[in-house]
Amino acid sequence: MLSQWLIMLPEFMLIMFIIVAALTNHYRQEKTPKTFFTLAQLFLLSISLATLVFYNKSPFPALVQNTPFVTLFKICGYLLTMGWMYLSSKWFLNKNRPSCIFCMIIFFALFGLDILASSVSFVATAAAVPLILLSNCLLISQHWDIDKVKPLLMRYILFSSFFCLMLWIAVWLIFYTTGSLDYLTVKQYFSGVNGDNIYILSAIVIVLAVYIYMLGLVPFHIWFTGFIGNGVLPVCGFITLVPPLFYICAFIKLIKDCFAPFYQFIAPLIITFAVASILVGAVSAKGEKNIRRLFAYLNIYCWGVCLLSLVDYSSVSIIASFAYIITVALSFAGIYTIFLGLKSHSEYLSEIEDIRGFTATRPYMAAALMIFMFSFIGLAPTLGFLGYMSIINNLMSQAAWLRLGILLCGILLIARTCLDILRLTYFENSAKTYDRPDKSIYICLFINMTVILLSLFNPNWLLKNAVAVLGGVN
DSSP: HHHHHHHEEEHHHHHHHHHHHHHHHHOOOHHHHHHHHHHHHHHHHHHHHHHHHHTTOOOTTTTTTOOHHHHHHHHHHHHHHHHHHHHHHHHHHHHHHHOHHHHHHHHHHHHHHHHOOOOOHHHHHHHHHHHHHHHHHHHHHTTSSSSHHHHHHHHHHHHHHHHHHHHHHHHHHHHHHSOBHHHHHHHHHHHOOTTOHHHHHHHHHHHHHHHHHHOOTTSOOHHHHHHHSSOOOOHHHHHHHHHHHHHHHHHHHHHIHHHHHHHHHHHHHHHHHHHHHHHHHHHHHHHHHHHHHHHHHHHHHHHHHHHHHHOOOHHHHHHHHHHHHHHHHHHHHHHHHHHHHEEEEEOOOOOOOTTTGGGGGGGHHHHHHHHHHHHHHTTTTTTHHHHHHHHHHHHHHHTTTHHHHHHHHHHHHHHHHHHHHHHHHHHHHHOOOOOOHHHHHHHHHHHHHHHHHHHOOOOOGGTTGGGHHHGGGO
């Protein structure tokens, strides 16, 4: 019994933070955003350590199971969360706003994401998804001008409720058909049935749609672009950086451990979602004037590329996708770090015209922006080149020429947008006077760039050394 409680330590500490933060907020007289970040930092480090220690243990193996593959994604998510909460604390200090509720919601979201990533049963999945969607509602509601985001929030609540209901219906259909909700048991049943069972096919389509909705991909991307275009920076950054890692991890496990017998039915659906996301993301980014929405579309494009490379779900595909995921995570972490330094007269800027001539007064940040843009395009020797080449080599080895052609078209479309951003940054006259960024911006950019450089000089840790970990999904 005691060992089960110890194995549950990461989840237990995620909940404990909420309680400790609430007590600190109530009883401590002097509290600042730095206070709650310090608490969050201690808890996240402890949670990461406990996750590593119990990387292959589970207190309820019928519902959730940890593997090296899951642990890898969890640790990446926790580290990104810690870095983003550090930067967010600076935002709250600059705005002179309390950060307690924001930090509590983040840990509540991580609790749901933790369960989703480890899920090996539709019971755990059906319980985790509503928690995650509820945390998104709570995050967007933290906007100080609630009237501005209220229509968006109401639509999100409506559609999220609909998708939760549909997910529960899909779970019921699976149980009605198979008599079980365990991934491996359901997979075994699927292996022995015909591929034209309407109940099974309907359930698979619904579950896939729920994941596409949570990822914010086409055709369910409106909520995501709305959140990014209207939300406050701490919310935008977290939603962009952290949850997608857990979604992709859970999505890969679901396909490999449960839906694999219906691969021939699933593959065209995933390709359709991926291609639509790549094209809509790349084309929409070109005409977008709001810089945050522009990068929201770029994010849609990137996760579309990830899905496109994952279609066959082989170890090679997953490893190639992991290399690209690291590229996306580091690049967007850097972009949002720059967003936090993009201020004029204490106001955070959000229009594409606001970066006109940015390099004249902020050359270091402009240089970092250039590297991130080249990484999105996939130019050598940036980390994006490694990510794209991993995917391209895998597609060529499969002779998947159509998918390869779509990917190359997407790269060409997104390259125009990225080069336009650099043109405004480097070759236009300055339109704004920019405030001096907090030193934390430079610290985080330096760490980000250091990780990228180390990855370029020694990519083995990203690819070859990941085989043993990512191979655990087979």
